[in-house]
Amino acid sequence: MSAFAVLAILIVLLLAGLPVAFALGGLGAALLLFNDVPLIMVPQGLYSSIDSFVLLAVPLFILMSNILLKGGVGSDLFRAVQAWVGHWPGGLAVATVISCAIFGAISGSSVATAATIGVIAIPEMIKRGYKPHFVYGLLAAGGTLGILIPPSIPMIVLGVVIEESITSLFLAGIGPGLLMAFLFIGFSVAYAKLAGGFEAQRRATWEERRKATIRALPTLFLALVIILGIYLGVFTPTESAGIGFTLSLLLTTFVLRSLSWASLKEAVAESMRTTVTLMLILAGAKVFGQAITLMRIPHEVSTMIVANVDTAGGFVAIVCSMLLVMGFFLEALAMTIIMAPVLYPTLAPLGLDPIWFGVIFVIMIEAALISPPVGLNLFIIQAIAKASLGEVIRGAWPFILMMLGAIAAIYAWPGIALTIPFKL
Amino acid sequence: MLRAIDRLADIGAGVAAWLFVMIGGMITFEVVGRYGFTAPTIWAEELSRFCQVWAVYLGAAYVLRRGHLIRITFVTDRLGRRWRQAAEAFSLLAIMVIAAIALWWGMLITIESLAIGRITTSMLGTPLWMSEIAIPIGAALLLLQSLALLIRLTRGEPS
Numbered sequence: 001m002s003a004f005a006v007l008a009i010l011i012v013l014l015l016a017g018l019p020v021a022f023a024l025g026g027l028g029a030a031l032l033l034f035n036d037v038p039l040i041m042v043p044q045g046l047y048s049s050i051d052s053f054v055l056l057a058v059p060l061f062i063l064m065s066n067i068l069l070k071g072g073v074g075s076d077l078f079r080a081v082q083a084w085v086g087h088w089p090g091g092l093a094v095a096t097v098i099s100c101a102i103f104g105a106i107s108g109s110s111v112a113t114a115a116t117i118g119v120i121a122i123p124e125m126i127k128r129g130y131k132p133h134f135v136y137g138l139l140a141a142g143g144t145l146g147i148l149i150p151p152s153i154p155m156i157v158l159g160v161v162i163e164e165s166i167t168s169l170f171l172a173g174i175g176p177g178l179l180m181a182f183l184f185i186g187f188s189v190a191y192a193k194l195a196g197g198f199e200a201q202r203r204a205t206w207e208e209r210r211k212a213t214i215r216a217l218p219t220l221f222l223a224l225v226i227i228l229g230i231y232l233g234v235f236t237p238t239e240s241a242g243i244g245f246t247l248s249l250l251l252t253t254f255v256l257r258s259l260s261w262a263s264l265k266e267a268v269a270e271s272m273r274t275t276v277t278l279m280l281i282l283a284g285a286k287v288f289g290q291a292i293t294l295m296r297i298p299h300e301v302s303t304m305i306v307a308n309v310d311t312a313g314g315f316v317a318i319v320c321s322m323l324l325v326m327g328f329f330l331e332a333l334a335m336t337i338i339m340a341p342v343l344y345p346t347l348a349p350l351g352l353d354p355i356w357f358g359v360i361f362v363i364m365i366e367a368a369l370i371s372p373p374v375g376l377n378l379f380i381i382q383a384i385a386k387a388s389l390g391e392v393i394r395g396a397w398p399f400i401l402m403m404l405g406a407i408a409a410i411y412a413w414p415g416i417a418l419t420i421p422f423k424l
Numbered sequence: 425m426l427r428a429i430d431r432l433a434d435i436g437a438g439v440a441a442w443l444f445v446m447i448g449g450m451i452t453f454e455v456v457g458r459y460g461f462t463a464p465t466i467w468a469e470e471l472s473r474f475c476q477v478w479a480v481y482l483g484a485a486y487v488l489r490r491g492h493l494i495r496i497t498f499v500t501d502r503l504g505r506r507w508r509q510a511a512e513a514f515s516l517l518a519i520m521v522i523a524a525i526a527l528w529w530g531m532l533i534t535i536e537s538l539a540i541g542r543i544t545t546s547m548l549g550t551p552l553w554m555s556e557i558a559i560p561i562g563a564a565l566l567l568l569q570s571l572a573l574l575i576r577l578t579r580g581e582p583s
Contacts, residue, residue, distance in 0.1 A: 012493075013518075014496050015499045016499070016500070016511050016512045016514060016515070017495050017496065017497060017499070017500040017512070017513070017515055018495065018515045018518055018519075018520075019488075019493035019494060019495040019515065019519070020494045020495060020496075021491075021494070022492060022494075022515070022519050022522055024519060024523050026518050026521070026522045028523055029522060036499060039525055039529050040524050040529045040532065040533065042522075042526060042558045043525075043530035043533055043556075043560075044533070046481075046526060046530075046559055047477060047533075047555075047556060050476055050477045050480050050481075051473050051477050051521065052473065052476075052478070053469055053472070053473060053476075055476065056447055056451065056472050056473065056476055059444040059448075059476070059479075060444075060447065060448050060451065063444060063448060072478055116499050141486075164528055173454045234459075235455065238451060239454070239455045240449060241448075241451070242447075242448055242450075242451025242452045243451075243452055243455055244446060244453075245448040245451075245452070246449070246452040268441045268442065268444070268445055269437075269441050271441070271444060272437060272440050272441035272444060272479070272483055273483075273487055273492045275444060275479075275480070275483075275491070276440065276479070276480055276483035276484060276492075277487050277492050277493055277494060278484075279480040280480065280487070280493070281494065283480070329496060329498065330498075331494045331497065333494075334494055339544060364512050373498055374496070374498070377483070380523060392441055
């Protein structure tokens with residue numbers, strides 16, 4: 001059976017509403033059966049996919065994000081940044097982007113980042129007269145900085161799926177993450193100057209700045225421990241997640257005293273849901289991956305791509321348009337888990353760097369997270385702001401264009417991504 | 425009876441949630457032990473991985489019932505009530521088949537590990553059946569839960 005037939009069946013199963021984890025696992029099991037492979041490979045795949053030290057970073061980073069979210073560190077952070085840049089044109093929007101970037105250095109999840117900062121930034125900006133659709137789009141897009149700036153759950157998943165160093169992927173995300181933050185800041189300032197209509201903020205006094213910054217220091221310290229710990233090679237990603245989890249717990253219970261027992265229980269229960277949901281997809285994908293590898297489908301696909309696309313630029317353009325279209329109907333992580341193993345064998349013959357391509361892949365995931373109708377960040381912002389989905393979408397599309405622009409820049413200057421992991 | 429199945433899934437999920445917290449504790453203990461007291465453990469990594477396998481499969485039935493599993497709904501949302509129910513029934517049946525496969529062959533693996541005394545190749549040498557049995561147990565919970573959901577669907581009860 002050819003790659004196309006398998007893909008067609010998978011799409012039909014997914015569109016019929018079968019959960020992604022079971023569509024992958026079930027189709028994988030059926031393919032094993034048709035190829036006379038003993039089904040004992042199914043539980044073996046389910047076991048080995050989850051029995052992984054690297055993957056332990058996923059539940060721990062999710063726990064940490066949720067604890068910090070419930071502990072309300074978003075508002076402390078936002079207030080501190082606001083005290084420094086609030087009086088700029090579009091100052092609140094700039095403060096939002098910077099807060100998202102800093103929180104992105106603690107959180108590996110775009111939804112958690114959008115929610116943590118959004119809860120405080122959205123009402124504040126609306127109150128000051130910013131156009132709602134701009135505010136929603138900014139928060140939905142700002143949240144995606146959470147997965148480009150390390151740590152990043154999609155990068156952990158990608159690293160596991162393609163068997164590349166997660167530390168290198170993390171470090172390669174820093175440059176592009178900063179680039180994207182600058183693009184968003186530039187857009188915010190330009191938008192504020194052109195559209196106007198908002199109420200400017202007065203410059204904060206030094207006393208106000210000092211107070212606000214002290215309150216945010218523990219959060220900044222946490223971000224620094226995680227980034228430097230990974231950068232200097234003190235921790236593996238899993239260890240930094242464990243330390244980050246414990247520190248966030250100590251921080252919110254003893255230092256800030258902002259986490260109650262009830263909200264801790266909520267954070268723990270929510271983390272379990274997110275983790276189990278994600279891990280089941282990985283487990284299903286493992287069974288599916290075993291089956292298609294036995295049938296040599298990734299090889300077949302890569303041969304076909306190489307025969308038809310001979311330039312690296314053409315390949316990147318095709319992959320990005322494909323991911324953009326898929327992002328319209330497939331949830332972002334599911335898209336990664338399905339597409340990455342099929343696309344990665346093509347990189348070597350085309351002479352493309354897997355880490356560099358990984359960063360481009362993650363930016364495409366960001367675009368998928370804010371593109372309708374299934375972009376998770378759109379829903380989270382809609383829920384927080386009690387806005388209409390249409391308004392959130394209207395605000396989000398300029399950011400998709402900026403993301404594609406960032407990809408073009410990283411294509412032209414690979415050093416944006418690769419300097420930090422490999423040259424410094 | 426159906427309530428009892430829900431209750432079982434809830435218990436599994438509760439255990440799963442705190443297993444993840446335990447993993448956080450173990451990893452932290454390991455890092456602190458290594459850097460603070462140059463005393464790395466031989467158990468933290470292995471037990472953490474075991475806890476993760478248990479947690480994921482114990483939580484599966486619960487996330488299914490609560491509708492947290494990621495699925496594409498924009499086609500099924502546009503279908504009429506009968507077609508949507510048919511799609512739902514198809515999903516549940518497919519999940520039952522997959523759970524049954526994981527249950528049966530997962531059990532065979534566990535029984536074999538038990539019979540020949542397979543252990544992990546680490547210094548800890550944990551018997552493998554202790555973590556492998558998480559797959560058939562989780563699959564059994566999932567099978568029961570999807571059966572319960574299917575029964576409710578045919579009776580027209582909300583899940």
